[in-house]
Amino acid sequence: MAQVLELKFDTANGKTMTLSINEPKANLTATEIAAAMQTIMTADVFHNEGHGLVAINQARIVERNVSEFNLTQNR
Template sequence: MAKTLELQFGTDSGKMARISVDNPKEPIDEALVKQAMEQIIAADIFFTSSGKFAVAKGARVIDRNVTEYEII
């Protein structure tokens, strides 16, 4: 079972950009996530094809289960 924390940002061009963090520490502290996102925006180090990160839009944990089958 693989979990990913997805941080969602609005860019200065009005589009959406995301950063994914594998295996986040749980339980998720929403205030800490918001603070980290604000620090990421303030650091101004990420630039995407959609523009620079401008606002924290949301965060979510994605839980993905993969079942492999051996096909002979």
């Protein structure tokens, strides 16, 4: 099962920006995530259309199952 940690921020232009992190560390806490998000905002390195991040909006882990088909066997 593939996991992605999505960090959502509000930007100065009223939009939402999402940073996605593949295969995050297991057992993350809300406190750890909030601290990391605050560090990201303070560093001011990510912008959306030239506008900085101004607030933490949401964080979530998205899980998905991927089933691939081996199509080369049928050729």
